[in-house]
Amino acid sequence: MNEPHVDAAEQIVTTIATRRSYLTLTDDAPSDAAIAELVQACTSVADHKALRPWRIVTLRGEARERFGAAVARHQYGDVASLTKPDEIKDAAKLAAKPLRAPLLIGIVHRAARHPSVPEWEQIATAAGVGHLLSLALFAQGWGVVWRTGPFVNMPGVAEVHGLNSNERLLGWLYVGGIDPSDAKPRNRKIDATQLITRLT
Ligand SMILES: Cc1cc2nc3c(=O)[nH]c(=O)nc-3n(C[C@H](O)[C@H](O)[C@H](O)COP(=O)(O)O)c2cc1C
Numbered sequence: 376m377n378e379p380h381v382d383a384a385e386q387i388v389t390t391i392a393t394r395r396s397y398l399t400l401t402d403d404a405p406s407d408a409a410i411a412e413l414v415q416a417c418t419s420v421a422d423h424k425a426l427r428p429w430r431i432v433t434l435r436g437e438a439r440e441r442f443g444a445a446v447a448r449h450q451y452g453d454v455a456s457l458t459k460p461d462e463i464k465d466a467a468k469l470a471a472k473p474l475r476a477p478l479l480i481g482i483v484h485r486a487a488r489h490p491s492v493p494e495w496e497q498i499a500t501a502a503g504v505g506h507l508l509s510l511a512l513f514a515q516g517w518g519v520v521w522r523t524g525p526f527v528n529m530p531g532v533a534e535v536h537g538l539n540s541n542e543r544l545l546g547w548l549y550v551g552g553i554d555p556s557d558a559k560p561r562n563r564k565i566d567a568t569q570l571i572t573r574l575t
Contacts, residue, residue, distance in 0.1 A: 390514045395561040397518030400551025404477040405517055407433070413511045420503040424489055428497035429504050432481035432536045434547075439479060443470035445531035472526075476549035480508065482521075486541040501545055509548055518553040521546050 405413075414431060422428070434442060447454050447470040454466045473479055484501040486494060509519045523546035526532050536544065 390510060393561050394510055394513045395563075396520040397551075397553055397557060398475075398520055399554050399557050400476045400518045400520075400549060401554050402477045403552030404435070404550060405512065405515070409515075410478075410480070413508060413515075414504075416511060417504045417507040420500055420507055422500045423492045423496050426487040426489060426492060426497060426500075428485050428487050429501035430483050430485055430542075431504070431508070432483060434473065434479040434481065434536075435477065438535070439473040440470075441535045442473045442479070442526075442532060445535045446470065446472065446526055446529060449529040449531050473547075476520075476551045478550040480548040480550060481536055482508075482545040482548065483536070483538065484543045484545055485539075486543070498545070505545060505548065512548070512550055516553065518551050518557075520549045522549055523547075 410433060418427075420429075444454075447466045450469055451457060451462060451466045454463075454470070457463045457466060482501060482505040484498050487497060505521060509521060512519045523544075527544040527546060533542075533544065538544070
């Protein structure tokens with residue numbers, strides 16, 4: 376066993392234990408360079424046969440509007456031709472969903488064919504990147520929440536993200552600044568002893 380880095384290990388465990396999601400985000404966001412550095416760090420994710428069955432897609436500015444428009448189109452068709460006030464309002468609300476954060480990071484599973492690595496293992500790796508990236512962003516003081524919903528299965532949304540036929544969205548990390556009014560520490564307590572089975 377390598378000599379443990381005591382301080383670093385404590386810090387990492389504390390970061391994992393205190394991570395929480397932030398639903399309300401400010402317009403502050405990490406730069407492309409900062410994201411590149413963190414994604415580089417996430418390449419350490421466990422990856423059977425090193426298939427790298429993942430990639431990320433970042434959306435800022437108007438790209439988020441194109442994403443929202445694709446969702447509204449999927450649900451309501453040609454939004455411009457809607458006439459019922461309720462439908463117009465609901466379509467606009469739906470289209471505005473991706474605007475809840477200044478930066479969205481799509482987590483993409485890139486399916487690879489391999490005789491000994493089934494798809495679920497590849498999805499586990501891609502999801503692992505999402506979790507590592509969430510933690511890394513949280514550690515750097517950014518607010519993050521992972522959202523999915525039915526959007527992940529919409530062809531128009533896949534098109535906006537430029538997905539290939541072997542690719543599938545596992546959701547988005549909504550990333551932004553932490554609103555000072557929502558800077559409370561994690562309060563959801565889960566009893567881990569209920570989740571551990573000890574075989575001897
Ligand atoms: C793959 C994945 C997809 C998720 N999708 C949603 C979602 O669409 N909407 C939502 O409210 N929470 C979603 N969540 C849960 C939130 O990200 C978050 O974990 C939850 O609100 C609990 O908050 P906490 O992370 O502070 O414990 C998802 C989590 C994961 C891992």
